[in-house]
Amino acid sequence: MPPVAFHKGAFVPLEQATIGVMTHAFHYGTAVFEGVRGNWNEQEERLFIFRMREHYERLLEGCKVLHIQLPYSLDELCTITVEMVERCGYTQDIYIRPIAYKSEERVATLNLTPLKNDFTVLAIPFGAYLNVEAAARCCTSSWRRMEDTVIPPSVKISGLYVNSILAKTEAVAAGFDEAILLNQQGYVSEGTGENLFLVRKGKVVTPPLEDNILPGITRDTVITLAKNELGIETVERHLRRADLYLADELFLTGTAAHLTAVGSVDNHPLGDGQMGPLTRKLQNLYFDVIRGRSPRYLHWCTSAAPKLVSA
DSSP states (O other), X not given: OOOEEEETTEEEEGGGOOOOTTBHHHHHOOEEEOOEEEEEETTTTEEEEXXXXXXXXXXXXXXXXXXXXXXXXXXXXXXXXXHHHHHHTOOSOEEEEEEEEEOOBOOSOOOOTXXXXXXXXXXXXXXXXXXXXXXXXXXXXXEEOOOTXXXXXXXXXXXXXXXXXXXXXXXXXXXXXXXEEEOTTSOEEEESSOEEEEEETTEEEEOOGGGTOXXXXXXXXXXXXXXXXXXXXXXXXXXXXXXXXXXXXXXXXXXXXXXXXXXXXXXXXXXXXXOOHHHHHHHHHHHHHHTTOOGGGGGGEEEEOGGGSOO
């Protein structure tokens, strides 16, 4: 069954979901996107799309920032996405990419308000972004996290991600798995595509929103699971770089990265350099939830049955 996308108001073969070279979003990054996971449950033979509604709520917030008006409601966006996933027929973990963008084919125009808008959503097979069974080697980046007064980091604006791309490229070139960005005040912000948590003397700590982090949906999931399932309240406070070196455990969270342990930062080993016990507990809880195996959190999952829909 060939993959399809929803593009410019219709379901089309994925290879036909194209844009012109003069498209405004291509030149200027004037788009808002999301990354949504569809997690395959082998026993039930269906995908569970995790917290899709919350992802679209955030996408629509980003649309307000960029003056993008879509002809679809929140419910319609969710319905379109489920149908697209089912039409694709995937029987494995997938990554769903909705993107709302300035579609007018016009360059040398910096005023957003008169430009046309459009929406595309597609899905691709997607396994591990980082090795969730290993402990990642991280470094603090020489690049600083974008400030809210430059581009709002609370929504996923396409142009903003050049900041993360530069940091990730630098980290990988230096032999690390991932980079951690500090903000302009020197406080820890987040990874290039992940929020950050540390464990220190039994406390779970994460940077606050004011440190220019994305209010991550996986971040919120982990905070909820830590409280409801383990009785641990997460503390939000400023973190300095040295706090990372002194952590008993450190982990990253994100739609792509899931919940990934960190074994060292700037070549400073954390604990024994392996996944810590609390990180492991949270990771196990998280994977049960996203694959629809936890009845308490099934309201976070939207079922899609690819085998029931023909091309």
